[in-house]
Amino acid sequence: MVDNNINKKQIVTYMPENLQEALEIIDKDEVIILAGGTDLMVRRKSPSGLIPKFDKNTLFVNNIEELKNINKDDNYINIGAGCTLSQISDNSIIPDYVKEVISDFASLGIRNAATMVGNICNASPAGDTLPLLYALNAKLVIKSLKEEKIVDIKDFITGPGRHILNKNEIVTEIKIPLENFNKFYYKKVGTRKATAISKLSFVGIARLKANVVEDIRIAFGAVAATIVKSDDLEKRFVGKTLEEINSIKGDITDEYAKLITPIDDQRSNKNYRKKVAINLLNDFIKQLS
Numbered sequence: 001m002v003d004n005n006i007n008k009k010q011i012v013t014y015m016p017e018n019l020q021e022a023l024e025i026i027d028k029d030e031v032i033i034l035a036g037g038t039d040l041m042v043r044r045k046s047p048s049g050l051i052p053k054f055d056k057n058t059l060f061v062n063n064i065e066e067l068k069n070i071n072k073d074d075n076y077i078n079i080g081a082g083c084t085l086s087q088i089s090d091n092s093i094i095p096d097y098v099k100e101v102i103s104d105f106a107s108l109g110i111r112n113a114a115t116m117v118g119n120i121c122n123a124s125p126a127g128d129t130l131p132l133l134y135a136l137n138a139k140l141v142i143k144s145l146k147e148e149k150i151v152d153i154k155d156f157i158t159g160p161g162r163h164i165l166n167k168n169e170i171v172t173e174i175k176i177p178l179e180n181f182n183k184f185y186y187k188k189v190g191t192r193k194a195t196a197i198s199k200l201s202f203v204g205i206a207r208l209k210a211n212v213v214e215d216i217r218i219a220f221g222a223v224a225a226t227i228v229k230s231d232d233l234e235k236r237f238v239g240k241t242l243e244e245i246n247s248i249k250g251d252i253t254d255e256y257a258k259l260i261t262p263i264d265d266q267r268s269n270k271n272y273r274k275k276v277a278i279n280l281l282n283d284f285i286k287q288l289s
């Protein structure tokens with residue numbers, strides 16, 4: 001049966017050409033913000049052959065040039081919200097570990113349309129860029145007509161599909177702190193190599209000097225309602241040699257196991273997710289040497 005509800009309300013499509021225009025629109029009207037549309041078009045799909053159902057006015061952000069910049073300042077790499085994953089990956093200032101995560105994301109066609117900010121705002125625990133962005137302590141620039149604020153990604157996402165953005169606000173930029181790491185470990189566990197949604201994922205990054213851990217970040221995707229990352233547990237590695245870490249490894253993995261609370265769904269089950277997550281953590285620790 002064809003649902004004709006869509007015809008009952010006139011839907012307006014806004015295509016602002018600059019950020020000021022977009023901010024003025026969202027200040028007056030409640031809209032759905034559409035970037036690449038790779039989540040929204042699927043979430044709002046209609047029976048085959050019919051146009052997707054958008055029940056609110058829609059604001060396309062992909063004509064806004066100010067959102068397409070990638071640059072570096074003294075403290076951050078700044079990625080505009082309108083940059084597609086392919087544009088991010090093709091840019092020479094983007095670190096290789098960001099490119100590695102993007103290369104396992106969907107297929108080239110999707111990466112040519114999808115944005116990293118869309119992945120963040122979709123706020124799925126299985127969003128592939130999220131463990132990396134949490135591990136890097138990324139921040140988001142949020143703008144409304146009247147103010148600009150910068151929030152940590154961990155404070156932005158509040159649950160599956162949920163975030164703190166108000167109706168009159170838009171994410172304009174991702175800020176990745178500039179830091180040096182000499183270890184990077186990433187695993188996406190999916191049904192197949194390409195175009196698979198993660199059963200779970202793991203990111204481990206670290207900086208070691210003369211066998212001592214100076215900095216370490218550990219993040220798990222799709223094993224809880226939001227990304228699992230613990231500053232407290234990371235601190236237990238810092239200042240320790242690899243030999244010292246080996247002797248406390250069991251305690252630390254037990255603590256992580258308490259934070260890993262996956263669900264059963266069509267892609268996997270909680271026992272598998274938990275076991276593989278802890279195996280990946282152990283493998284990362286082993287590969288620090």
Ligand SMILES: Cc1cc2nc3c(=O)[nH]c(=O)nc-3n(C[C@H](O)[C@H](O)[C@H](O)COP(=O)(O)OP(=O)(O)OC[C@H]3O[C@@H](n4cnc5c(N)ncnc54)[C@H](O)[C@@H]3O)c2cc1C
Pocket residue numbers: 032033034035036037038039040041042061081082104105106107110113114115116117118119120121122126127128129165169170171172195196197198
């Ligand atoms: C075939 C296929 C394969 C996929 N594979 C993967 C995969 O491997 N890994 C993965 O993580 N995801 C995957 N996805 C999901 C999707 O591609 C990603 O989540 C993508 O990053 C979404 O970006 P987008 O620009 O298309 O977002 P959109 O669909 O345009 O928007 C997604 C959400 O973000 C909001 N939004 C977008 N931009 C802004 C902004 N500037 N400010 C505020 N809110 C904003 C929208 O309102 C919406 O709620 C796949 C999707 C498809 C269709």
